[in-house]
Amino acid sequence: MKKILVTGALGQIGSELTEQLRSTYGEDNIIASDIRRPENPSGIFEEIDVTKEKEIYEISKKYKVDTIIHLAALLSAKAEAFPKVAWEINMGGLVNALEAAKQLDLKFFTPSSIGAFGPSTPKDNTPQDTLQRPTTMYGVNKVAGELLCDYYFSRFGVDTRGVRFPGLISYVTAPGGGTTDYAVEVYYEAIRKGTYTSYIAQGTHMDMMYMPDALNAIIQLMEADPDRLKHRNAFNITAMSAAPEHFAASICKQIPDFEMDYQVDPVRQGIAESWPDSINADAAKEEWGFEAAYDIDSMTIDMLKKIREKLKKNSA
Numbered sequence: 001m002k003k004i005l006v007t008g009a010l011g012q013i014g015s016e017l018t019e020q021l022r023s024t025y026g027e028d029n030i031i032a033s034d035i036r037r038p039e040n041p042s043g044i045f046e047e048i049d050v051t052k053e054k055e056i057y058e059i060s061k062k063y064k065v066d067t068i069i070h071l072a073a074l075l076s077a078k079a080e081a082f083p084k085v086a087w088e089i090n091m092g093g094l095v096n097a098l099e100a101a102k103q104l105d106l107k108f109f110t111p112s113s114i115g116a117f118g119p120s121t122p123k124d125n126t127p128q129d130t131l132q133r134p135t136t137m138y139g140v141n142k143v144a145g146e147l148l149c150d151y152y153f154s155r156f157g158v159d160t161r162g163v164r165f166p167g168l169i170s171y172v173t174a175p176g177g178g179t180t181d182y183a184v185e186v187y188y189e190a191i192r193k194g195t196y197t198s199y200i201a202q203g204t205h206m207d208m209m210y211m212p213d214a215l216n217a218i219i220q221l222m223e224a225d226p227d228r229l230k231h232r233n234a235f236n237i238t239a240m241s242a243a244p245e246h247f248a249a250s251i252c253k254q255i256p257d258f259e260m261d262y263q264v265d266p267v268r269q270g271i272a273e274s275w276p277d278s279i280n281a282d283a284a285k286e287e288w289g290f291e292a293a294y295d296i297d298s299m300t301i302d303m304l305k306k307i308r309e310k311l312k313k314n315s316a
């Protein structure tokens with residue numbers, strides 16, 4: 001990767017990935033894009049509506065990029081609220097991005113998700129290759145997206161790569177519209193109020209990962225030797241399997257008075273229950289050396305420290 005276009009660059013992954021890519025590959029080699037322009041973009045920024053057929057293509061051509069990292073998408077809860085819009089953005093955007101990659105001969109990354117699994121998928125230690133019959137619009141989009149990326153690789157030779165992300169936890173940009181968002185909110189509320197009301201029920205396990213591990217995974221997979229990749233699109237990756245009470249216990253080690261209670265949201269709870277409790281990441285480890293550095297406690301220490309610094313800076 002030498003010159004990279006990032007779509008959805010203002011989102012939860014995009015905002016941090018863009019900065020990391022700029023420090024690794026050079027400020028002028030990263031083109032950030034999103035549906036709206038931020039007030040003061042920190043580097044090259046272009047407005048792109050991914051649902052418009054030619055916009056990704058035009059910007060990729062203009063900057064002569066060699067890679068597209070396509071992140072623009074609606075997350076699971078939002079997609080469930082607006083299924084048709086989700087189809088248009090998640091699938092329409094993806095096919096437009098893949099077409100640009102095909103026409104300009106670009107490398108391509110897009111994330112899938114644990115949402116690509118469904119209630120009939122084995123729940124524990126979910127294998128890399130298994131039953132995928134999701135019951136959400138987001139899941140339908142993710143499975144179709146995995147297959148579409150495989151198709152563009154086998155039919156047109158586009159170098160497509162992807163991972164199935166678990167819930168991603170970060171202090172920089174809030175996720176917004178996901179089922180796993182509680183695992184970010186809990187840290188902010190722990191600091192602000194010392195309590196958190198979880199919309200996900202006690203005992204509901206989902207895979208999670210701290211953002212630095214997710215960003216490293218994208219770069220490591222994109223730099224991996226293609227001859228070693230048997231799966232290419234949608235490697236299972238995970239750092240931990242956790243339920244709300246595990247976050248509470250980890251936060252209590254740092255903030256002993258912290259308390260969590262529950263007011264379950266049936267929609268997001270239903271989505272969470274349709275996903276695996278824990279996934280198996282052996283293929284990613286074997287084929288490109290994936291390894292997560294953070295577990296729940298080291299992530300909690302860093303999250304609390306960084307959120308405190310951020311809130312202090314914002315109130316100064």
Ligand code: AKB
Pocket residue numbers: 075076077112113114115138165166167168175177178179180181
């Ligand atoms: C969501 O909750 O929708 C996302 C995901 C797991 O894909 N964080």
